[in-house]
Amino acid sequence: MEKIRKKSVKTWEHLNESYFEVRTDDFKDACRHLYEDLHAILRVMFACDEREKDGLFRIYTVFDLPGIDRFIIVVLPIQESDPSFPSLTQTIPAAHWYEREISDMFGLSAQGHPDKRRLVFHEAFPADSHPLRKDWSMSETDKQEWGDGSTIKVPHPFMEVSGEGIVEIPVGPVHAGIIEPGHFRFSAIGETIFFLEPRLFYTHKGTEKHFETLGFPEGVKLAERVSGTSSFAHGAAYCMAVERMLGLAITEKASAVRTLVLELERIYNHIGDIGNMCAGTALNLGYMKGAVIKEQLMQLNEILTGSRYLRGLNVVGGVTKDVFDQADDILKTLDGATREYKALMELLLGSVSHVERLENTGKLSKDIARKLGVTGVAARASGLTDDLRKSHPHLLYDRLIFEAHTHEKGDVLARMLIRAEETECSLSMIQALLESGYKGDLIVPLRAAPPFASAMGYVETPRGSLIYWVMSDKEGKPLRVKLRSPSYCNWPAVPFAVHGNIVPDFPLCNKSFNLSYSGTDM
Amino acid sequence: MIKEILKNIFSKKRVIPFPEGFNVSPTQVAKIVDFQKKVDTIFGRSLRIRQIDAGSCNACEWECTALTNPIYDIQRFGIDFVASPRHADMLLVTGPVSRQMEFALKRTTIATPEPRLVVACGDCAKDGGIYKGSYAVANGVGNVIPVDAVIPGCPPTPTAIILALSEIIDKVAR
Secondary structure, eight states: OHHHHHHOSEEEEETTEEEEEOOHHHHHHHHHIIIIISOOEEEEEEEEEEHHHHSEEEEEEEEEOTTSSOEEEEEEEEETTSOEEEOOTTTOGGGHHHHHHHHHHHOOEEETOSOOSOSSSOTTSOTTOOTTSTTOOOOHHHHHHHHHOOSOSSOOOOOOOOSTTEEEEEEOSSOSSSOOOOEEEEEEETTEEEEEEEEOOTTOOOHHHHHHHSOTTTHHHHHTTSSGGGHHHHHHHHHHHHHHHHTOOOOHHHHHHHHHHHHHHHHHHHHHHHHHHHHHTTOHHHHHHHHHHHHHHHHHHHHHHSSTTOTTOEETTEESSOGGGGHHHHHHHHHHHHHHHHHHHHHHHHOHHHHHHHTTSSOOOHHHHHHTTOOHHHHHHTTOOOOHHHHSOOTTTTTSOOOOOOOSSOSHHHHHHHHHHHHHHHHHHHHHHHHSOOOSOSBOOOOOOOTTOEEEEEEEETTEEEEEEEEEOTTSSEEEEEEEOHHHHHGGGHHHHHTTSBGGGHHHHHHHHOOOHHHHHO | OHHHHHHHHHSOOOOOSSOTTOOOOHHHHHHHHHHHHHHHHHSTTOEEEEEEESSOOSHHHHHHHHHTSTTTOGGGGTEEEOSOGGGOSEEEEESSOBHHHHHHHHHHHHHSOSSOEEEEESHHHHHOGGGTTOTTBOSSGGGTSOOSEEEOSSSOOHHHHHHHHHHHHHHHHO
């Protein structure tokens, strides 16, 4: 740590975030030191157009040190006249998507990045157009042509595998089931997948730019609509970031409500996922049983918040409703759901054909998981103890007793078991939360945002760590809202997990990760 | 598992008309019975829907999936979701239509045989919803392909989708 402090030109702190601004020459070395010597995880890397403040772009590289509740953020200022930065990908593979994204969105190129292709934008998007720059605009004809998709402005070739017996299978973006769009290009030898290249960002909606047009309080609505099944977590992380930026402390009551609802969201997702995995092994009974339990929990969501996706509960400064008033409803539904869930698990683990399909399928090794910065269920199933609830206790998680479960094997079965163990854990956490009383108002009054203030918000969603970072401009409006959903970290790991598996097992592997496309594409 | 299957075979339970959790008023119940008759007569007990995600947040998709669970069980009306647009009578499009999905949406529409119904499902599909005005969306399905009907809601609940479908079919009948 001292090494970085010595090298930095400027340092500042905000709550548990330590910022170190370094020179371009020291940037790579500082990051390498954190990653290799101190075993830090790269949580997120993003750029910010701060030209209205001091004429500079800045790149923020957020590291998370194991065992300490502190984020180390290495900041690299970039002059407009020289829009480039040294690439970290060769040392820290987890940086590879972030750097390509920065180059797409800001036009800051990563020098030395092994993949020169664009990430977010497809062929029809004009070259040298970077939406997150403050002075960016797009002509109507360009928009039209982008939508038509017929003109190739910047070619985007797929990686090609050649050789005897190699068959290329293109799938998507419109898939056979009711799922989100994405294109997958398999290179298979017979039935075995040799190489998979996913191409995502079909649902890119310009979310981050859109945040800048809304005010901070209105942004919650948009955050809740980034990824459907993690609506509440996105809302909570966004609110947390804004509250930390404003210096607002929410009451114990509001924290308790958020913790409770986050766990409710985790349960309905995990049980739904366990059920969905059965669809991948053609065990329809399990699939339907899972769907019924999920439906019951969704109906509980509707009773509690008026929305089946828990929308509208979070606001900056607290929550709109005290769900503890409906403790009886929660307990009643959970009681029934727990019983059915136990029966479901007995059914699944007792079915040899089901377990056999899951075992040794879609293995993700610990080494690759760490290198790619995999998070959440997928990381824990591969032996990494990655749980923001433990490492950075937010809301009321420091008062609750729970475990960050890990498995070593990294296969589909391990991911299912982690979900099952976490479900049981969450059920007991909800019980514990409902047993005690909490004080305080639901909402604390808002304050105006100071100019150029920034802060991070983070939450452990059912899929893994979710991070928001917000910064205000000189009028206190949003200058930048960065969101990094857990799926964004986990997508690059899917090709590694499916390598060597058969093509019919791909849906199963994919379901075991259950990644959000919309959350990734933003 | 055999126990489960046997239990289901020998239980006296038949198809449940309006299961628990189906939060509907008596007039809506009448509507749905009527709806079933119409699906029977107009579509020969078979209305096939192809769902297309054109940039939605995935909430609308999960509500469509929920329609096929044992509680809503939309298949009992003769309605089902199909894998290929070539088998579809209706396209159920969700999302504000992101620019990068526009082309795929148009292609899928062309691949659906006529006569076809196009339904925009959800607030985003209606006019862009919360994403209205963003550079990367087309502000609703209607701006990309002709739309026959709209189902509002963010997301519309499974009950709302069934009720809306009954109204859409009512319109077609007339």
